Amino acid sequence: MRFLCLHGMGVSSEIFKMQTAALRNELAGDHSYEFVQGHIECTMAPELEHISDVTKPHFAYHNNSPQSAIDALKDLDAYLTSESAFDGILAFSQGAGLALMYSRYFMNLRPGRPLPFRCLLLFSPVGLLDPVTWIETGKLRLLVDTASPLNIPIAVITGKHDLPQAISQTEDIHRMVQSDMGCWKYVHLGGHDIPNGKAKNDMRGTVRALRRAIAQADMMKRS
Template identity: 40%
Template sequence: MRFLCLHGSGTNSKIFETQTAAIRYSLGDGHTYEFVEGTMPAAAAPEIKEMVSPADELFSYVSLENMESCVSALVNLDSYIATEGPFDAILAFSQGAMIAATYIIWKMRQNPALQRKAPTFKCAVFFSSWSAYDPDLLWQGKLRVLTPSVGKEIIPIPTAHIWGQNDKASIKASDVSGLCASGTRQVYVHEGGHEVPGARMNQAVKSSVRIIRRVISLASEIDQDACRSSLGDPLAIHSPPHGV
């Protein structure tokens, strides 16, 4: 699978490559990863301050105090995918996961029939996601967090949700999981904080990889079923597979 990768706020693509190294190694060959850097200079995120030097350039994708930046992030991501895509999946952390979830919802609202038949991403992996926002209201200069109570299961593709039980923002990640289809949603909560499980978190890496593989498998099953259905295969399965 070809993954589009979005880092967190106050980091950069190189740092995200390092953060995801153990996960990517354990997933094995057969996948490629394209890391897209934010454009807004930012102070170092608290969890990586010991990893960076004053000379390092750090970025964010948006400022929630600047609605124009929020709209631009979605438009720029859309343009990037149109130019450099297609991508099979998106893998994102923290603010990057917020952008990814909001973008998927935006595309779904633009053309629900197309996104169910041929989604922009076949699956998504969210690490310690920040809250997703209502994309329609962003264009009106308003921020509204999307929670399961107002947007239950509005992301139809298979998704993996991974966050730490000691993450102070864990409710945000939990809310994003509630926006995704329950039948193909996989959740793993590790013992850490606001981070991507790394080499020192052996069990968390194994468990994260297990659910990511499950999501990839679900996406492949759905894709194969869609192909059989379009060809008129009488053996095509038209109901979505269930998660474990």
Template identity: 35%
Template structure:
């Protein structure tokens, strides 16, 4: 049996994500056991959470500064250590973001060490974040040391005057938090550059600025009807994964987990592939020297 950690979205809960995943978990059957984790931060009902859920509602983080992301990742790490072994992780929206962020951070903190999960399934992921001050430090320092109007009026600005790394980071930061602000999932001021303080600027991860890639099989699930800014974040999170080990499925819905039987059956096949491939790669990593090894295509 494969044990899988499931992480919910903003202003949601373990109970809600359990319901969201129910069509899929039923089809996966007893081969998979799901473990659910409520976020540590109690907050108001999240966007598009049905009124029949009475709460309480949670998030994994209050905000997205480096310190807040580190606190959230430490919470996941503690849960994994206390409740392992776990073979996979499923995440929806913020939960998918935290799963990707956790995997990338784990690889940075423990290079050469096996990840605690063999595979990951990310539904409608929002942007991934780093908790490390060294992440994009020179890019952000360059932005803070210049008086471009684009930075003074962030996020409602044109960034074409910036050098490419600074432009990519500023545009992606603006996209991520403008849509979050509009949806009500993030309600704090989003002119992160106003204080001229590196500590308050979220380290939102863009694959063209980050060399590291998630090194386990991943399945990325997105709705064709989702907001374009949300879909863009999901695509960029997919770009943070090893593309030879990434599979993508688009369903006809919006920002949610698909319930149509044909989509569910397709996902079961993809998840089974990810689970088997991940287990084989872990076994390959653990094999003693001289043990015959399976060749991967």
């Protein structure tokens, strides 16, 4: 599978490659990964503060304002339209929230057309506001309260000590997925981060959830 990879706020594509290196190695399989960096420079993500050799600068896809998020969705749409098809999106934090918002945005923009990817592998998604409600009414509503069910499988990974926003919104993401597609969740023992090779049980649980979503996507393709 070919995955589009979206990093979190205050990170970069290079850092996200390091954050996911052990995970991608463990996931194995015939997969390729394309990392796309945000263009808004911002302060470093708190989860990186303990790492002394983190490269700079750090980026975001949007600045957490609704209009900035809409602009990011338009940029992502243009990128997906211009590039060859991706099989899935692997994303963390703001990038994971952006992937979910884009799914809603695409379904409203092009009703009846299939999404330009077949599964979502999401880590600690945050910022889940409904872009369609904002565009149409100027009001802010949570995505989980408004979105039509997605017809692709999703895996959602969060930490036991994750951000409250990530924990609370993730609990409702299963309502955004058609029941026959599947939404696989795993809660690791860490915080707002991605399991690495040091936490072997967490890595196994994470990879199991991701593989289930990938297998479901492969079954859809063959049917």
